[in-house]
Amino acid sequence: MVGDFMRDAREQLRMTQNELKEALNARLGRAYDKSRVSRWENGREAIPNDVACEIEALLQQRNAKAKVIALANQKGGVGKTTSALNLAACFRKSGHRTLLIDLDPQASATDWLLGQEGLQAHREGRSIYHCLLKDRPLNECIIPATDEIAGGTRPFDLVSSHIDLSEADGRREPGFEQALAEGIEELASSYDFIIIDAPPNLGLMTYMALVAADVVIVPVQTEPPDAMGVALLLTTIQKIQRRLNPRLRVGGILPTRYNNRQAVDREVLHHLIQYTAGRAAVLEPVPESNVYGNAAWNGAIASDVSSRSKAVAPYLRIAAAIATGKEPPLAELNLDWAETDNEGADKE
Structure with a gap:
């Protein structure tokens, strides 16, 4: 995927650069910023393979x-x-x-x-x-x-x-x-x-x-x-x-x-x-x-x-x-939920 194609793909997705950045970070667990997306689109930086795959997946789902x-x-x-x-x-x-x-x-x-x-x-x-x-x-x-x-x-x-x-x-x-x-x-x-x-x-x-x-x-x-x-x-x-x-x-x-x-x-x-x-x-x-x-x-x-x-x-x-389309995470009785934000608060 080259810059021009990535820009066209983002426009097909009807997403701003900031929205695409947020989507990629959520899907890949990364911390990309908007300027990184801009550099990809302008051809100043190579587009990582995993980023290209995620954009392709988003495009396919649109259909x-x-x-x-x-x-x-x-x-x-x-x-x-x-x-x-x-x-x-x-x-x-x-x-x-x-x-x-x-x-x-x-x-x-x-x-x-x-x-x-x-x-x-x-x-x-x-x-x-x-x-x-x-x-x-x-x-x-x-x-x-x-x-x-x-x-x-x-x-x-x-x-x-x-x-x-x-x-x-x-x-x-x-x-x-x-x-x-x-x-x-x-x-x-x-x-x-x-x-x-x-x-x-x-x-x-x-x-x-x-x-x-x-x-x-x-x-x-x-x-x-x-x-x-x-x-x-x-x-x-x-x-x-x-x-x-x-x-x-x-x-x-x-x-x-x-x-x-x-x-x-x-x-x-x-x-x-x-x-x-x-x-x-x-x-x-x-x-x-x-x-x-x-x-x-x-x-x-x-x-x-x-x-x-x-x-x-x-x-x-x-x-x-x-x-x-993967199997969702299932309940297990040995899951440790002790370190939640509520720190084991009792129910009312």
Whole structure:
């Protein structure tokens, strides 16, 4: 790869030199600066082979349809929205065009990213409510990362939600569970990854997310009541696979707020690994850490602003595995999470 070709490739990717630098650093674990990218493009410095390979990989992915990933669990408070936001930020940080669809009427992801400005987006007719219940095309409901709403500081594009979306659960219309999938199909070539944050129930919106998805990841807090509910969700997923979406697969059970120093956490993790064997893999746990609360307090996403924190490393590794088609990191009971940013803080 020579400089001119690299410049053309970056323009095809619709990335600035700074964005390309960030993507390469995230994918290769390097610390390149913008001036290095400029020297490569101007032919003043040879382009390393691994850099050329990563750019080629990004170009190849542009020609494929987006992979749609749903985050679902019928129970609230399990880290579903946190996981959706952090995985989306990881994909975008590594150079992938990423869209997050907030399909939860509680609008937690929308509030996180837009704050009070989420209501403005809804009033402007740009929310998932308008797509599903007012027949507005999904691409017209997207709030770009650079949109002036809330300062345009989001790391990825967003389709926001609103409490009015709760009306959808009472809608009776033939094939309505396919509505989101139809909307996504029209813009699937515009993104590499589309993340769906499903509501905390097994209602119509969750079915809609599963019908639209290629992969479902199930966040589960490592507490006994949460682990017990996994069986019901896996059964629901199997029915969706059989009746409505044969391409859907389970990407894994994702333990969240895991504290290796707590015996109950270790026992729940052991139970999940044994109980789901043959049905779903249990992914590397996300450790409990103050880094998530601190980021949320500042309206930010932990994996975006604290990417070197050990607490967010599982999200980075899982996203990297999905993006490259490799097997994701799995849970092991001998993992040492004692050195997280939270230093073994107990659960509330």
